[in-house]
Amino acid sequence: MNQYPTMQRTAKAELVNAFMRGVYGWMSAGLALTAVLAYLTLTTPALQQLVFAIDPATNMIAGISSVVWILMFAEIGIVFYLGARISTMNASTATGLFMLYSAMNGLTLAPILAFYTAESIASTFVITAGMFGAMSIYGMVTKKDLTSWGSLLFMGLIGLVLASVVNIFMASSAMSFAISVIGVIIFLGLTAYDTQKLKTMGEMVPEGDAAAIRRGTIMGALTLYLDFINLFIMLLRLMGSRD
Template identity: 35%
Template sequence: MADYQTVRAAGVSGARTAQIDEGLRAHMNKVYGTMSVGMLITAAAAWAIAGLAVTSDPSGATVALRDGQFLTGLGELLYTTPLKWVVMFAPLAFILFGWGALMRRGSAATVQLGFFAFAAAMGVSISWIFLVFTSFSIVQTFLVTAIAFGGLSLYGYATKRDLSGMGTFLMMGVIGLLVAMVINLFLQSGIMMMAISAIGVLIFAGLTAFYTQDIKNTYVAHAAHGDQEWLDKAAYDGALSLYISFLNMFQFLLMFMGQSE
């Protein structure tokens, strides 16, 4: 991985350095801006679907959530039929099998559209949190996650320490975490879920810093080539990486901080 300071020391100076610095700031603003729009889309989709999934009318309802609230036909379809597995794993399947192809073959506009479509699908996938946790605890956890994410991303941007080795280790941790989560879908162990949540918070906290540094170094290493189309797609790819880290930290923290309805 190209290091920012190394690139600067290797002959990039004066006006060219200032140009790269200005471009880097614009690039990072685009990454964070795209990620923020994706978060808004996810929140809106999750809230809308959760609202459509719940009713206070018991006529025709077969699943009761709590006093005075029941699942609608849409809610039963999404949360109690085999379709729930499709909804749950569709975003993961897109990341594993679709995103790479989109980055290679799609235009920057297509990649951006793909990211926003993924954010909407993720909103549907996590809409269940509005049925399980109180609105206050969801907002509280989101704010805590935002503060932690901001500090970790700032560290990744400012540190001179090379985090690439840590990134490889953390990605191996993500694979182990996914395996543990799939196993616990069948075991339904509360203790195991708490352990998974704790480890998940630590893993995605580290990945937030790693991805931020990687986005920065990747831009600096390729800025001299002037391929704006590629840099635009790289910004959306970086936004996706940070979006996933944020959302996973939020969900794992919600397991600790969330208050059940």
């Protein structure tokens, strides 16, 4: 009996598992850094003055500072830069940019988290982790090809962004609720879709090319990180208790 095909499948499965462990490992490191920076921002006066606009008359938070907008545009730039240059980028540079993005996101998330109680933030994070984990496992183990989900989810994401922009001016609570519910559905779908896509990527990474593997895991980590963070924000809007 020829054992060679079985050995090939075993080797490929081990390669994919190692690749996905790298993806989840770096994603977790990014989330941890984001959480630390968000906590420090909410508890350190110097960082509060950096991201919040303070009313001098009352010494209360009156909005977000211009620094937050600069950081948000910088984050978008990092995402697009990584997406465009990841295949030729030095692996250490890609890693550094991902961790820089995660740190900056901690600063820009702080103004959102400031409106919610610590208990609701913690409970929403746990729920997010559970839902994300379930959909990611589904994306890993399902035999169904989720490729067809891609265009539908992308169109839904564009619609979600447009609706969010419109609601900035309408300030409709009903529309905000609908956006959050639809957002949860979209990012749960994206979690499964992206996980399956990364699994396929793991099957094709050149074995022994450490730099290519690292670049792939960093791009995968960024993809799932974005799914997790956006899912968390949508759930927080639905479930979070205002401080």
